[in-house]
Amino acid sequence: MPSHPQSKIRTEQSVYDLIVIGGGAAGFFGAINLAGINKGARILILEKSTKLLTKVKVSGGGRCNVxxxxxxxxxxxxxxxxxxxxxxxxxxxxxxxxxxxxxxxxxx
Ligand SMILES: Cc1cc2nc3c(=O)[nH]c(=O)nc-3n(C[C@H](O)[C@H](O)[C@H](O)COP(=O)(O)OP(=O)(O)OC[C@H]3O[C@@H](n4cnc5c(N)ncnc54)[C@H](O)[C@@H]3O)c2cc1C
Incomplete structure (x- = not known):
C-alpha cells in the first residue's frame, strides 16, 4: 500500500485542543486566538500546500493592508x-x- 504523507502524523498518540485545516489567514487567526487564551493549548495546523499564508503575503500588493x-x-x-x-x-x-x-x- 503506498505511503501517504499524512500517514506520518501520529494522531493516535497526539491529543490536540484544536486542529486547523488550512494554513491561511482564518486558520492562523483562530489558532493565535486560542493560544492567546490558553497558553498550553496544543494546536495543529494542516496545510495542503508547501506554503503558509500565501494570500496574506500578496494582499494589498504585498503590503498586507489587512x-x-x-x-x-x-x-x-x-x-x-x-x-x-x-x-x-x-x-x-x-x-x-x-x-x-x-x-x-x-x-x-
Ligand atoms: C491578490 C490578492 C490580493 C488581496 N488583497 C487583500 C487586501 O489588500 N486586503 C485584504 O484584507 N484582503 C486581501 N485579499 C484577500 C485575503 O488574502 C483573503 O481574504 C484571505 O487570505 C482569506 O483567508 P482564508 O484563511 O479564509 O483563506 P486562504 O488564505 O485561501 O487560506 C486557506 C488555506 O487552506 C489551505 N487548504 C485548502 N484546502 C485544504 C485542505 N483540504 N487541507 C489542507 N489545507 C487546505 C489552502 O492551501 C490555503 O493555504 C487578497 C487576496 C488576493 C488573492
Missing part, C-alpha cells in the same frame, strides 16, 4: 449585497477597530 477605515457595520455591510444582513450582525461583533486592536495586542 483592514480599512470603515467602522460602521451598517455602512460596511452595504458593500456585500449577497450577505449584507448576515455580515452586518458579524461586523457588530468584530470589524476594523477590533482588527487593529487585535494586531496591537498580538504584537505588543
Amino acid at each position: 483592514t480599512h477605515q470603515c467602522i460602521s457595520p451598517a455602512e460596511l455591510s452595504q458593500h456585500y449585497p449577497r450577505g449584507q444582513k448576515q455580515l452586518k450582525n458579524i461586523f457588530h461583533q468584530f470589524q476594523a477597530t477590533g482588527t487593529v486592536a487585535w494586531f496591537k495586542k498580538a504584537w505588543s
Whole structure:
C-alpha cells in the first residue's frame, strides 16, 4: 500500500485542543486566538500546500493592508449585497477597530 504523507502524523498518540485545516489567514487567526487564551493549548495546523499564508503575503500588493477605515457595520455591510444582513450582525461583533486592536495586542 503506498505511503501517504499524512500517514506520518501520529494522531493516535497526539491529543490536540484544536486542529486547523488550512494554513491561511482564518486558520492562523483562530489558532493565535486560542493560544492567546490558553497558553498550553496544543494546536495543529494542516496545510495542503508547501506554503503558509500565501494570500496574506500578496494582499494589498504585498503590503498586507489587512483592514480599512470603515467602522460602521451598517455602512460596511452595504458593500456585500449577497450577505449584507448576515455580515452586518458579524461586523457588530468584530470589524476594523477590533482588527487593529487585535494586531496591537498580538504584537505588543
Ligand atoms: C491578490 C490578492 C490580493 C488581496 N488583497 C487583500 C487586501 O489588500 N486586503 C485584504 O484584507 N484582503 C486581501 N485579499 C484577500 C485575503 O488574502 C483573503 O481574504 C484571505 O487570505 C482569506 O483567508 P482564508 O484563511 O479564509 O483563506 P486562504 O488564505 O485561501 O487560506 C486557506 C488555506 O487552506 C489551505 N487548504 C485548502 N484546502 C485544504 C485542505 N483540504 N487541507 C489542507 N489545507 C487546505 C489552502 O492551501 C490555503 O493555504 C487578497 C487576496 C488576493 C488573492
